[in-house]
Amino acid sequence: MPGKALVITSGKGGVGKTTTTANLGLGLALRGHKVALVDADTGLRNLDVVMGLENRIVYDLVDVIEGNCRLAQALIRDKRTRNLVLLPTAQSKEKDAVKPEQMKELVKQLKDEFDYILIDSPAGIEHGFRNAVAGADEAIIVTTPEVAAVRDADRIIGLLEASGLYDPSLIINRVRPDMVRRGDMMDIDDIIEILAIPLLGVVPDDEGIIISTNRGEPVVLNGRCRSGEAFNNIVRRLEGEEVPFLDMRGDGLLEKLKRLVGLR
Amino acid sequence: MWEFLSRLFGRENEASKVAAKERLRLVLVHDRTTVSPCLLETLKEELLDVISKYMEIDQAGFEVNIEQGDDSMALVANIPIKEMKRALSRTKN
Structure with missing residues (x-):
């Protein structure tokens, strides 16, 4: 059975697409699936750094498409699990070095060998976006609880439909429970009501995610961290399991105490 | 003072x-x-097709636009009429 290709996209930049791609990819691989991550942001390569694999790149996506190497030669094996590979993109080429048709063919080849192909889309709605969605079977939209990010997510829903990708699911990233509790941040229900697409996950903003990204180790490896827990939950939902969403109204005093003494 | 109080009680938040x-x-x-x-x-x-059944329109002056208000949208059409048609027989069948 061929694998499933998911594009991770957002419209707006800086909402956490690459971090999400890295975490879901590693999470799925650690649970036994064969996963390929594809960086579709040609010219602004990032996924390699977030994965901590930047020193291992020899060939890239554009080399594969231009025939400078075979696909298998460009795939970088992850250092934590043999189930995961990264196809980095070119840093010194333009976005239009790749055509949607070529991308489609490449993803098709990967689907023969891997269970999941996660495509990290660039920000924007131009050439790079069209390349990223070209080979995808399903789409995951990442947003943050801000007016501009949700607006762009709404626009992306329409553009995905125009590309034949219906029913995308939503990840709301960088939620700050303390601000939601104070009424200073749109909560999950507000955003879902407005965008009207199914919720795949909610990821709290915490320091753990910044610290792990500094080290090139996706936070999904850190089970004690709330954002790591959130990404793990999303991975299980992708597998079809029903997992309750983390409570984003924030921890009460009791929860904080429990955490302090290591009860959870 | 009122501002301070309302902030204190979380209204501004x-x-x-x-x-x-x-x-x-x-x-x-x-x-x-x-x-x-x-x-x-x-x-x-x-x-234009529909309206032409009933009246003759000045096509050069015919305009259709979407206009945005502060909290509403409207389809605004400006349709200068040259002449009304007397017989509407064509529309009946």
């Missing part, structure tokens, strides 16, 4: 999420009704 949601709702009303020029042109042609 309450407003920030509500404001975000309201602004988002408004901007999406506009975004979602964005019509491509091509679609507008087709609409114009079809309108």
